[in-house]
Amino acid sequence: MAFGAGPSQGRRGTIMGIRHAGAAVRPVGIRRPRRCKLMGRHAPPFPARRHRTRTRTPMANSLAQPATAPADAEAQALLARIDRARLPRHVAIIMDGNGRWARRQGKSRIEGHRAGVKSVRETVTACRELGVEVLTLYAFSMENWQRPRLEVRALMRFLNEFLERELATMQDNHIRLATIGRTERLPDAVRATLDRVMAATAANTGMTLVLALAYGGRAELTDAVRAIAREVKAGTLNPDAISEATISARLDTAGLPDPDLMIRTSGETRISNYLLWQMAYTEFHFTPLLWPEFRRPALYRAILDYQGRERRFGLTGEQAAHGA
Numbered sequence: 001m002a003f004g005a006g007p008s009q010g011r012r013g014t015i016m017g018i019r020h021a022g023a024a025v026r027p028v029g030i031r032r033p034r035r036c037k038l039m040g041r042h043a044p045p046f047p048a049r050r051h052r053t054r055t056r057t058p059m060a061n062s063l064a065q066p067a068t069a070p071a072d073a074e075a076q077a078l079l080a081r082i083d084r085a086r087l088p089r090h091v092a093i094i095m096d097g098n099g100r101w102a103r104r105q106g107k108s109r110i111e112g113h114r115a116g117v118k119s120v121r122e123t124v125t126a127c128r129e130l131g132v133e134v135l136t137l138y139a140f141s142m143e144n145w146q147r148p149r150l151e152v153r154a155l156m157r158f159l160n161e162f163l164e165r166e167l168a169t170m171q172d173n174h175i176r177l178a179t180i181g182r183t184e185r186l187p188d189a190v191r192a193t194l195d196r197v198m199a200a201t202a203a204n205t206g207m208t209l210v211l212a213l214a215y216g217g218r219a220e221l222t223d224a225v226r227a228i229a230r231e232v233k234a235g236t237l238n239p240d241a242i243s244e245a246t247i248s249a250r251l252d253t254a255g256l257p258d259p260d261l262m263i264r265t266s267g268e269t270r271i272s273n274y275l276l277w278q279m280a281y282t283e284f285h286f287t288p289l290l291w292p293e294f295r296r297p298a299l300y301r302a303i304l305d306y307q308g309r310e311r312r313f314g315l316t317g318e319q320a321a322h323g324a
Contacts, residue, residue, distance in 0.1 A: 078300035082130070086307050088260035090134040091127060092282070094274055095119070097266030097290030104290075110154040115292035117158055121166075124209060126296050128173050130303075134208045134256055138274050142182070142216035156190050159213075163197045170197070174206030180252035181215030182223075210256070217276030224250040253278055261306045263299075265291045283309055 095116060102112030120137065127135045140155060163177075170177060177198050183191065227250045231237035237246075248254065258278045262271070267288040271279065285302040287294070 072295075072297065075296040075300060078297055078304065082300060082303055083307055084131065087131060088283075088303065088306055089132070090136065090257045090259045090261075091132055091303075092136040092138070092259040092262045092275055092279070093123065094138045094262070094264040094268075094272060095291045095294075096264060096268055098292060100266065101290040101292045109151055112292060113151075113155055113158055117162055119291055119294045120162070122295055123299060124175070125173075126299050128175060128207045132207060134210060136180075136210040136212060136259065136275070138212045138215065138272075140181075140213045140215070141273065142214060142219055143273070145185075145214070156187055159211075160190050160193050163193050167197050167200060170201050170204070170209070174204040176201045176204040176206075176208045178208055178210045179213050180210060180220070181213045182219060183213050185214045208256070210253075212274070215252075215274075217271075217273045220252050221247075221277060223252075247277065251277060258282065261285060261302065263287065263302045265289050265294050265298075281311070281313055283311065 098112035098116040099109045100112075101115060102109050105111075123137075124135060139159070144155070145152065169175075177194075179194060179198070183194070186194075224247055228237065228242060228246065232239055253275070256278075258280070259275060259282045262275075262279055262282045263285045264271070265287055267286065269286050271284075275282075283306050285305050287298055287302065289298050
């Protein structure tokens with residue numbers, strides 16, 4: 001996983017109101033100029049280290065025209081093959097392999113998570129350019145609490161830094177931040193940052209970025225069943241009226257479309273307690289790449305794989321083709 005944290009209100013963040021907006025897009029990772037109190041105007045950003053110095057160009061209006069062509073020739077060729085009319089509305093990703101990447105590089109696991117943040121930035125930017133409505137990242141699972149304390153602290157720190165640094169870019173790109181999971185377990189400082197960023201981006205309609213934090217699919221279903229049981233006990237819900245929609249409405253993801261495409265990195269071929277209810281008809285794409293290696297070409301290949309499949313939802317091929 002890349003990082004982890006959560007908001008302060010209640011068990012979970014319920015997400016509603018997803019729609020496109022033709023807003024100008026700026027790549028994730030660009031900082032706004034800092035306000036100079038002495039000069040009374042915007043001063044240039046703090047000087048970057050020489051090896052990091054580079055010029056970035058704002059993205060074009062990706063929902064109204066083609067995205068900025070990636071410099072990589074492979075990515076550009078793959079992008080040209082994507083059918084923009086058949087994009088997955090909701091992409092969910094299990095970001096796996098940071099630790100293994102670090103071990104292969106002779107680095108610490110914490111450095112692996114730091115490298116994974118770069119993949120988060122590029123993936124968010126690429127999905128926003130394409131016009132994906134919802135991107136959900138499995139950032140910190142319930143099971144991740146069992147990891148070494150130092151690693152957990154580093155994950156929380158990376159999340160906090162990411163949110164602080166990318167808030168301006170999310171605003172410019174009209175990205176709304178939301179969370180799912182038992183986020184009340186997360187550190188107060190991290191929850192405060194999440195609350196602030198979610199409040200600041202609440203009205204954005206370009207794309208919804210969902211962070212699954214302290215999340216587990218079984219825990220989510222357990223919480224939904226408890227909520228339903230309380231309503232039945234209180235006499236506000238008739239047991240005979242309980243349907244699939246009743247359950248979906250009480251999940252953390254209420255108001256979101258179910259994932260169309262789930263991507264997992266690192267070569268593992270399991271879903272690890274992720275969105276168990278929501279992924280009943282999701283298309284799965286597994287890649288051997290470790291998460292810090294995941295870049296635009298890998299995302300584009302996953303989308304092309306998705307577009308090459310026939311989604312029947314229990315129907316015959318002929319029925320699905322005719323919209324039966």
